[in-house]
Amino acid sequence: MSRSVLDLWVGVFVAMGIGAILFLALKVGNLVNWGSTPGYRLEARFDNIGGLKLRAPIKAAGVVVGRVERIKLDPGTYQAVVTLKIDHGYEFTTDTIASILTSGLLGEVYIGLDPGGDTKMLADGTRVTKTQSAVILEKLIGQFLVDKAANTGGK
Amino acid sequence: MLDAAATGLADGLRRLGSGAIAAVGRLGYATRFFVAVVRETPAAFARLHLTLREVYFSGVLSLVIILVSGLFVGMVLALQGYDVLQRYGADESLGILVSLSLVRELGPVVAGLLFASRAGSAITAEIGLMKATEQLSAMEMMAVDPLARVVAPRFWGGVISMPLLAALFSTLGVFGAYLVGVRLIGIDTGAFWGNMQAAVDFRYDIVNGIIKSAVFGTAVSLIAVFEGFDAKPTAEGVSSATTRTVVESSLAILALDFVLTVFMFRGIS
Numbered sequence: 001m002s003r004s005v006l007d008l009w010v011g012v013f014v015a016m017g018i019g020a021i022l023f024l025a026l027k028v029g030n031l032v033n034w035g036s037t038p039g040y041r042l043e044a045r046f047d048n049i050g051g052l053k054l055r056a057p058i059k060a061a062g063v064v065v066g067r068v069e070r071i072k073l074d075p076g077t078y079q080a081v082v083t084l085k086i087d088h089g090y091e092f093t094t095d096t097i098a099s100i101l102t103s104g105l106l107g108e109v110y111i112g113l114d115p116g117g118d119t120k121m122l123a124d125g126t127r128v129t130k131t132q133s134a135v136i137l138e139k140l141i142g143q144f145l146v147d148k149a150a151n152t153g154g155k
Numbered sequence: 156m157l158d159a160a161a162t163g164l165a166d167g168l169r170r171l172g173s174g175a176i177a178a179v180g181r182l183g184y185a186t187r188f189f190v191a192v193v194r195e196t197p198a199a200f201a202r203l204h205l206t207l208r209e210v211y212f213s214g215v216l217s218l219v220i221i222l223v224s225g226l227f228v229g230m231v232l233a234l235q236g237y238d239v240l241q242r243y244g245a246d247e248s249l250g251i252l253v254s255l256s257l258v259r260e261l262g263p264v265v266a267g268l269l270f271a272s273r274a275g276s277a278i279t280a281e282i283g284l285m286k287a288t289e290q291l292s293a294m295e296m297m298a299v300d301p302l303a304r305v306v307a308p309r310f311w312g313g314v315i316s317m318p319l320l321a322a323l324f325s326t327l328g329v330f331g332a333y334l335v336g337v338r339l340i341g342i343d344t345g346a347f348w349g350n351m352q353a354a355v356d357f358r359y360d361i362v363n364g365i366i367k368s369a370v371f372g373t374a375v376s377l378i379a380v381f382e383g384f385d386a387k388p389t390a391e392g393v394s395s396a397t398t399r400t401v402v403e404s405s406l407a408i409l410a411l412d413f414v415l416t417v418f419m420f421r422g423i424s
Contacts, residue, residue: 003204010207013215017319020326021365028254028329029361030352055356064353 038088039066040124044098044111045079050134051109052100058084060113065090068111084111084128092128093118099132109134185381191302192310192380198303199311205304209312213274213376217320220273221266225324228261229253229331236332237340249342250351253332254325258355258364259420262325264412267371270317271404275379278309279400282383283393291384306384310376317372318365325364363419370411375404 049071058066070083086092095116102109113128122128199206236252282305285291291301329351336342355361379400386396 006208006211007204009215010210013210013218013316014319016218017214017322020319020322021361023326024258024322024329024361024364025357027348028258028325028351029355029357055359057353 039085040088041069042084042086042092042122042124042126042128044082044084044128044131045074045077046082046098046100046131046133047079048133048136049080049082050100050136051102052080052082052111052134053109056108056110058086058111058113060090060092060115065113082111091121094120094122094126095130096122096128097130097132098128100134102134181385184385185377188381188384189377192307192377195300195303195307196311198300199307202308205308206311206315209309210315211312212277213270213309213312214316214320217270217273217316218323220269221320221324222327224265224269225262225327226331228265228324229257229328230335232256232261232328233332233335233340237336237342246340246342247346248350249332249336250347250349251354253336254329254351254355255360257325257328257332258360259367260412260416262328263321263364263368263371264408266321266324266368267317267375267408268405270313270320270372271375271379271408272401274313274316275375275400275404276397278313278376278379279383279386279397280393282306282309282380283386283388283396286384286386287388287390287393289388301384306380310380313376313379314369314372317375318368321368321371322365363415367412367415367419370415371408374407374411378404378407 052068052071054068054071056068057064058068066084066086068082069085070081072081073079074081084098092113093115095118097114097116099112099114100109101112232253233249236249237246240246240248240252282291285301285305291305294301294304333347337344337347382396382400382403386392
């Protein structure tokens with residue numbers, strides 16, 4: 001086989017391979033969370049994070065605006081400290097409420113941000129003070145049963 | 156009677172010991188060989204056409220088997236995944252299941268196994284036959300280093316081809332899953348791609364998959380050139396070297412895959 005034909009085939013092969021990597025990166029991976037995405041960090045403390053995991057999405061009005069970057073326990077207050085990485089270009093008011101929500105009954109756990117009416121914006125490294133913990137189904141059922149017993153006992 | 160048993164036992168122990176020593180010695184020889192091949196890297200890229208020729212034989216000629224297998228693996232994965240997922244009403248997560256399995260595991264591993272049996276065995280047979288027909292010795296007589304001229308280009312051809320083949324395998328697999336999941340079964344296109352894009356992370360999933368395939372490519376190419384270079388220069392020696400290449404490469408891929416997965420994907424459940 002002549003060298004130019006061989007080069008052509010190798011070129012086609014390498015182009016296909018790079019095309020496949022690009023396809024995986026852009027169409028499959030969507031390149032949303034490329035390690036160095038510009039953004040800033042916020043901190044939020046929750047009494048209970050339920051099933052929240054690293055890299056869980058952060059949504060405002062249903063739009064993904066960032067990812068959970070770090071989760072740890074504060075040994076002093078026994079609260080979960082969650083570091084939120086918010087994508088560059090999104091800003092939230094200082095009275096934003098961060099709540100841990102679940103999409104659907106078995107869906108993924110994410111953090112929802114509900115901005116308030118304040119005019120000041122949260123800066124890099126500050127804390128979201130208003131938070132709402134995850135709803136734990138077992139606790140909810142337990143609460144319901146206790147209430148039910150109290151109601152029927154009173155009558 | 157007892158004496159015979161004792162001699163038999165001693166013989167067995169002796170054989171075991173000499174086998175172990177031979178195996179360790181061979182490992183040492185393989186390591187030395189690897190260093191020597193890597194040392195010849197400049198030679199492989201100085202005469203680029205030699206390496207490109209090997210990319211052609213290892214990569215381009217493996218395309219058909221890789222593309223067809225990828226397509227069918229993706230289609231089967233979609234059918235089986237759908238069967239289980241729809242019981243929990245989670246059939247729209249099919250894209251996540253297929254893409255993560257392919258990009259993280261099946262792409263690198265299955266493409267690596269196919270590459271070992273398609274290209275690795277051919278490399279071993281070629282080098283082994285060159286040795287058997289004394290072409291390697293003839294090169295040395297002409298002051299041409301066979302490591303630079305024969306081995307290094309084949310090694311680098313394999314190392315370059317493997318990640319590209321694995322990426323193509325995963326791509327075709329995702330495409331096959333799309334055909335079955337969206338076109339045949341009728342999952343919503345937006346949910347299929349959207350869930351996939353939300354779940355697959357470029358750095359965490361795709362880059363790690365590419366690293367895996369590069370490691371497998373290095374291991375398979377090294378085993379292939381080593382077994383060929385080390386083959387007994389007989390017809391039988393070449394055939395057993397080819398067999399060893401496929402067996403050792405497959406085992407190496409599976410063992411390395413476990414080790415790499417432990418390091419790469421343990422942190423996050």
